[in-house]
Amino acid sequence: GQNIDQPTEMTATEGAIVQINCTYQTSGFNGLFWYQQHAGEAPTFLSYNVLDGLEEKGRFSSFLSRSKGYSYLLLKELQMKDSASYLCAAMDTGRRALTFGSGTRLQVQP
Amino acid sequence: DGGITQSPKYLFRKEGQNVTLSCEQNLNHDAMYWYRQDPGQGLRLIYYSQIVNDFQKGDIAEGYSVSREKKESFPLTVTSAQKNPTAFYLCATTTEQRNVLTFGAGSRLTVL
Numbered sequence: 760g761q762n763i764d765q766p767t768e769m770t771a772t773e774g775a776i777v778q779i780n781c782t783y784q785t786s787g788f789n790g791l792f793w794y795q796q797h798a799g800e801a802p803t804f805l806s807y808n809v810l811d812g813l814e815e816k817g818r819f820s821s822f823l824s825r826s827k828g829y830s831y832l833l834l835k836e837l838q839m840k841d842s843a844s845y846l847c848a849a850m851d852t853g854r855r856a857l858t859f860g861s862g863t864r865l866q867v868q869p
Numbered sequence: 870d871g872g873i874t875q876s877p878k879y880l881f882r883k884e885g886q887n888v889t890l891s892c893e894q895n896l897n898h899d900a901m902y903w904y905r906q907d908p909g910q911g912l913r914l915i916y917y918s919q920i921v922n923d924f925q926k927g928d929i930a931e932g933y934s935v936s937r938e939k940k941e942s943f944p945l946t947v948t949s950a951q952k953n954p955t956a957f958y959l960c961a962t963t964t965e966q967r968n969v970l971t972f973g974a975g976s977r978l979t980v981l
Contacts, residue, residue, distance in 0.1 A: 763911075790968055801959055801972040802912070846911055850968050854925065856902060857970055859911035 761785045763860035765847050770866045771837055779832045779863045781847035789850040791823050791830045792857060796844045805832070805845075834865075842867045872896070873973035875960050880978045882947075882954070890945045890976045892960035899965060901943040905929060906957040915958075918943055947978065955980045 762784040771777040783791065790809040794802035808814055808823035808830060820833040834841055844862040851858060873894045882888045892901065900919050904912040914927030918937040932951025937943055947954045957977050961970040 792969070801975050804969050804971070807969060848912075854917070855900065855919065855965075855968070856914055856917050856927065857912075858914070858928075859904075861909075861911040864909075 761858035765860040765863045768864045781830045783849045787852035789852040792848040793832045794846040837867050875973035885949045887948050892943045894962050898962035900963045902961045903945045904959045
């Protein structure tokens with residue numbers, strides 16, 4: 760099985776940097792995913808890490824340490840539109856399905 | 870244009886009634902999934918299908934049923950056995966070559 764933990768809520772200021780952490784325990788690991796979900800909408804894909812290290816994509820970066828079961832999503836130059844929930848998810852090699860954490864609700868303030 | 874279509878977007882049901890949520894995709898993806906999301910929570914896996922005519926239970930399959938008779942379609946039936954069906958239901962697809970899940974817009978079910 761899989762167990763994924765991430766903070767419930769975070770608050771940050773427009774223009775700042777915020778890091779959202781995620782820890783996972785899995786019986787078979789095949790990648791760590793981050794999704795963004797605005798209220799009332801479906802999740803949209805942000806990033807995917809399968810190897811250790813940092814993946815950068817514009818204002819968003821994601822880091823993975825497989826030995827520590829740890830990932831983070833880094834958001835730079837925060838904008839008001841970044842206010843959303845951020846979902847951490849791990850792929851199970853056995854059933855090829857994502858297991859999601861409960862999500863981190865990020866509020867960006869002026 | 871390619872995508873995943875879920876219908877209806879909103880659905881109201883009386884207790885004791887079965888309802889079926891539709892999920893259709895024209896992406897030619899092999900794998901399809903159904904997730905449930907409750908307010909302020911993450912997604913939980915109900916059922917998934919890696920290939921036509923085959924499907925597997927997820928973590929919360931009790932009270933739900935599915936079929937996969939065509940590659941394009943993966944309908945979910947919420948039966949009267951599901952004790953607390955009010956939730957946001959999301960269908961997703963992926964390919965074996967790329968593990969990234971693509972989601973439909975979702976169906977919001979409310980039991981009156």
